[in-house]
Amino acid sequence: MKIVKFKAGLGNQMFQYGFLRYLQEIYHINPIKIDITYYDNEKYRKYWNSGIIQFDLSVNEAAIDEVKKYKPLAWNRIPGTTVYRILTKLEYTINHRCYFEKNRAYVDIAKYLSCEYFDGYWQSWKYLEPIRPALLKEFQPRRPLSEKTRHFMNQICNKNSVFVGARRGDYLNNKYAQNHYGACSLEYYAAAIQYMCSKVSDPVFVFFSNDIEWVQKNLNADTLNIQPGQIIYRMNQDVCSDFEELFVMSACKNAVISNSTFNFWGAWLIQDDEKIVIAPKQWFKDGSPIDIIPNSWIKM
Numbered sequence: 001m002k003i004v005k006f007k008a009g010l011g012n013q014m015f016q017y018g019f020l021r022y023l024q025e026i027y028h029i030n031p032i033k034i035d036i037t038y039y040d041n042e043k044y045r046k047y048w049n050s051g052i053i054q055f056d057l058s059v060n061e062a063a064i065d066e067v068k069k070y071k072p073l074a075w076n077r078i079p080g081t082t083v084y085r086i087l088t089k090l091e092y093t094i095n096h097r098c099y100f101e102k103n104r105a106y107v108d109i110a111k112y113l114s115c116e117y118f119d120g121y122w123q124s125w126k127y128l129e130p131i132r133p134a135l136l137k138e139f140q141p142r143r144p145l146s147e148k149t150r151h152f153m154n155q156i157c158n159k160n161s162v163f164v165g166a167r168r169g170d171y172l173n174n175k176y177a178q179n180h181y182g183a184c185s186l187e188y189y190a191a192a193i194q195y196m197c198s199k200v201s202d203p204v205f206v207f208f209s210n211d212i213e214w215v216q217k218n219l220n221a222d223t224l225n226i227q228p229g230q231i232i233y234r235m236n237q238d239v240c241s242d243f244e245e246l247f248v249m250s251a252c253k254n255a256v257i258s259n260s261t262f263n264f265w266g267a268w269l270i271q272d273d274e275k276i277v278i279a280p281k282q283w284f285k286d287g288s289p290i291d292i293i294p295n296s297w298i299k300m
Contacts, residue, residue: 005119007038011261013052019122033062070117104290124291153251161252165263168211182285192256192278
């Protein structure tokens with residue numbers, strides 16, 4: 001048996017599930033269970049309740065005793081605390097049954113199959129592409145989407161729609177996120193949208209953001225040099241849930257994404273083989289290595 005740790009929000013959980021399925025499909029490893037003790041902390045529980053459990057997936061949760069067996073030092077510590085960081089670092093230094101992802105770059109996991117516990121974000125398209133057909137089938141909602149969401153998806157499905165993701169919020173207000181990620185620049189969006197206009201006939205740009213008022217003020221017909229009728233803003237009152245917004249994004253034909261795993265999945269789930277996806281060439285502001293953007297996507 002092996003265990004894959006799950007942590008953080010929906011986009012990250014989808015990568016972790018993708019890695020789990022990669023182990024199963026490519027290396028025929030079974031059983032694999034998931035460690036969700038990260039969400040035992042009330043502060044983080046909301047990310048599980050609004051996360052991957054909304055997909056119609058079959059996963060087996062590891063029991064506490066099973067987690068403790070592989071990770072005896074840090075299994076019950078509160079994520080983000082100094083004690084947690086110290087014990088986790090110690091755990092993965094001396095405990096060779098655990099593999100801890102050192103950064104977000106692709107890892108040839110075949111070298112580490114002797115490990116029994118895997119802790120990482122696994123944000124590489126290389127884990128996903130070999131199992132894309134399986135993931136597209138599995139990343140389906142457990143319950144029907146709301147009528148409001150389905151109505152909007154029907155409205156855009158016959159347009160040459162381009163979803164534009166602008167993540168701000170925590171990327172500006174959280175010190176770590178501000179230093180590590182950083183929000184994409186206005187110049188990035190202007191260049192990406194002009195490129196889309198040169199490649200897509202009569203494009204309609206659908207904007208998604210956790211700061212939609214800022215987007216309306218700074219990314220509009222005047223600043224982007226396009227027609228007002230080419231822009232749709234997903235206002236807060238239009239949004240039923242982040243989970244449903246993922247499917248609205250994937251209903252578009254093309255994408256301009258921010259440096260966000262949520263945006264990544266919205267674009268990755270678009271099933272049009274001719275789709276154009278533009279992504280920021282600098283994913284991390286601090287230059288940390290990552291291998292998230294597929295070769296077929298355009299980096300700007």
